[in-house]
Amino acid sequence: MAAVLYSFRRCPYAIRARYVLALVGLRVVVREVVLKSKPEALLRLGGRSSVPQLIDCDGQRYPESLDIIFWALKHSSNDKLKEALWCPKSVRQNKIMAWIHYNDRFFKHWLDRYKYADRYPEQTEVYYRQQGERFLRRLEKRLAHSRYLLADGMSLADVCLFPFVRQFAAVNGQWFESSEYFSVKSWLSSFVGSDLFQRVMTKWSAWEEGQEPVYFPPEKVEG
Ligand SMILES: N[C@@H](CCC(=O)N[C@@H](CS)C(=O)NCC(=O)O)C(=O)O
The missing domain is CATH 1.20.1050.10 (Glutathione S-transferase Yfyf (Class Pi); Chain A, domain 2)
Structure with a gap:
């Protein structure tokens, strides 16, 4: 099971996190959140319910965009890119x-x-x-x-x-x-204007409990 990213497409904090995930090529399951009606699964985590938040395969929680970015750098195997960023x-x-x-x-x-x-x-x-x-x-x-x-x-x-x-x-x-x-x-x-940004800004419908996983970054640009 891939890590799960609670995200909101237009949120600048979520965009910076998704941009780094896409840059280093790490795949996560994305759950698009509607801020006015946050999913129970996010609220159940307790504490802050802002997005982005990432839950890794071991259930470890990364509740801030910068936490997610450093998680992505830690798990990337592209040392050159990591050093550049x-x-x-x-x-x-x-x-x-x-x-x-x-x-x-x-x-x-x-x-x-x-x-x-x-x-x-x-x-x-x-x-x-x-x-x-x-x-x-x-x-x-x-x-x-x-x-x-x-x-x-x-x-x-x-x-x-x-x-x-x-x-x-x-x-x-x-x-x-x-x-x-x-x-x-x-x-x-x-x-x-970059292709990467188009992928980062892919449109997803709001996540619903039990739905098929949606992966980020997408294989191709949708929406
Ligand atoms: N410091 C946080 C800020 C995240 C944040 O404020 N996200 C906004 C959306 S752009 C949000 O979730 N607002 C709703 C809320 O705080 O409950 C981060 O870096 O991730």
Whole structure:
């Protein structure tokens, strides 16, 4: 039995986890969750019921996207890719984690407000966007010098951030396309335009107890 991944297609945390699983070529059983009516099997696990979550073959639980990503790296046999994504040098690992924390703690906060500005009427949508742009400017500065955030090769920093930048860009596509974040735009399209991303974003119907297992990544793009 393969590990089970509770996932939600559009969730940026789930996208980063699925992207790494697909990159390293690990196959799991995917269970698509509807956040408004989470399946009993997920709730029965107790504690947090956010997605993504992974349960491995021994029943060990990985309740956060980063836990799943490191689980995937640990089980991958592609050492070269593992080293590229998570360089063994601690200086680089610290840089990667600094980007991820900056994203998860700062950018995500403003992204939520920008996306759902009507739920946060104390400020305007433009105000929230401008706060998020502080992060975009840092990305732009970095990406003007190298193709990816740490160097010319993709690392976990890129994979963990791009799904959030994608959401930010989608709030007002016209604004983003006409913005001057040229390096960010080409960095983002190198992910979003890839075949791998199409597989990561395969559409599944909501999982129901007892159904035939659905595997991720899929053999071919569906939906
Ligand atoms: N820190 C978590 C965050 C996951 C998260 O917030 N997922 C959202 C969907 S994008 C969710 O499950 N929200 C519903 C809930 O928290 O019950 C991770 O890295 O996996």
